[in-house]
Amino acid sequence: MILLQLYLAFVKMGFFSIGGGYVMLSLIEKEIINVRGWLTSAEFVDVLAISEMTPGPIAINSATFIGYRVAGVLGSAAATIGVITPSLLLVLLAATLLKRFYQNTWVQAVFSGLRPAVIGLIAGAAIFITRTTLINVPSVIIALGAFILLIFTRLHPILVLTLSALAGISYQYIF
Amino acid sequence: MKNNSLLQLFFTFLKIGATTFGGGYAMLPIIKREVVEKFSWLSDEEFVDVLAVTQSIPGAVAVNSAIFIGYKICGLAGAIISMLGAVLPSFIVILIIAIFLARFTEYKLVQAAFSGIRPAIAALIAAAVLKVGKPVMKERLNLMLALLFLVLSAVLNMHAILVILSGGLVGLIRHYRQTKKECEADTE
Structure with missing residues (x-):
């Protein structure tokens, strides 16, 4: 079946x-x-x-x-x-x-080593995706703008994503 | 109270599932905002631990963390409700596209929106490094270790699972040496 x-x-x-x-x-x-x-x-x-x-x-x-x-x-x-x-x-x-x-000291020890490993992996992904998606001036500007909003303001990440989509649309239709 | 948090779990992961583009890491700032900052379901450090666990298990990180966090908050019912919330948006959207919009990716508006979403995904992942990493990087040794693991994965192309395993090993060795030192100090 x-x-x-x-x-x-x-x-x-x-x-x-x-x-x-x-x-x-x-x-x-x-x-x-x-x-x-x-x-x-x-x-x-x-x-x-x-x-x-x-x-x-x-x-x-x-x-x-x-x-x-x-x-x-x-x-x-x-x-x-x-x-x-x-x-x-x-x-x-x-x-x-x-x-x-979770409270066991050896389990906690494993996690204390896992934490930097997870951060290293995310950083690796960030470098990889930056290299493959930031291919022209508008994409660099949108990425930088989104990054600044995410780090320095309390705007919800979903709103930042929506704004970036709108930025992409307005760029394509204006130029 | 319990029904209330089941509903909250469902709608939170529905929201996360509906806005996750570009694979697991891009949604980390969104999940963190909802799960850690808004509802305090997890602490900063627990959040990193959940990521470590859900990355070591087969399956999508978004779905795995939904199940894990749902279970932690409301047991089995929470796990299933959160999983459904995370999965339903993509299931419904893909079904609609498969049935009605076979040429979806060729629409000009969709392509234009994506020329903006793609760089935003890069920004989301870069922000995830800082947001998720901040509590961990307070310790200098952790910062050095994270850099080391970054080189292993990005430069030497080590598989994610191997990076995670070696992280666990480093943690065990550190703990072993510390306890040994304490024992020796005790016996002196």
Whole structure:
């Protein structure tokens, strides 16, 4: 039955997508395009573009899109529930364990080392994305403006995001 | 009271899910604003710890943190409600696009909006480094360690999981040496 197959395929991919959405993409390429033939490579490029331009994690976006292509609305539900099943199980397990052991001095020691590692990772991502998205003068201006608003004002980040979208629109339509 | 916080969890993560562009890190300033500053569900340091845990687990960081924080505030019901909140916006938006707007990415207005959103995502992630990092960087050694991990991940392309594992190891070694020192001081 196709719904069950979709569900299980995305459960499997969900389990292996450690380290963010982009890992998921290579899994999709193998499992969905090469092995099962549910999507063509050209459609895959569409999925990527759409995922980038819509809110939400890439894993959820691509599961919903591919599920719909394969088996309609029910298919998109099956694939999306599939991809979040591993997260739900593993995070609940981790949360339960942490609740019991968070105060333990050795666990606290591990976390004291994890904190700078997490910051280092975010900084690495910031450098990577700055290099790939700040490609012309308007993009540099928008990024700098958004950064200043985020750091020096109490404006909500969502408002800053909206203002940046409006800045992009007005730039494109004025010039 | 409990129903009240379930609703709050749902709408908070719905809001976060609806405004998360460009992958996990860009939403950190938004999550932090809601979860730490507005509702005080987590302290500054707990927030970084949640990130460390949810990054080490398969799945999207946004969804994982929704489940983790939901569980912490309201148990299993909180976990499921928060997860639904985080997932529903992208599910609905993608479904609408898949059904009606196959050429969505070719619209001029959408492309124009995105020429503004893309650089804002870079700014959000850069701001996340400062906002999430501030409580951690108060200690000088942590600042040096963060720089070291930055080099490992950005220059040497070390996988995120390996960076996190080595962070945990550094923490254990520091603690071991400290306890050893204290023991030796006690026996003297």
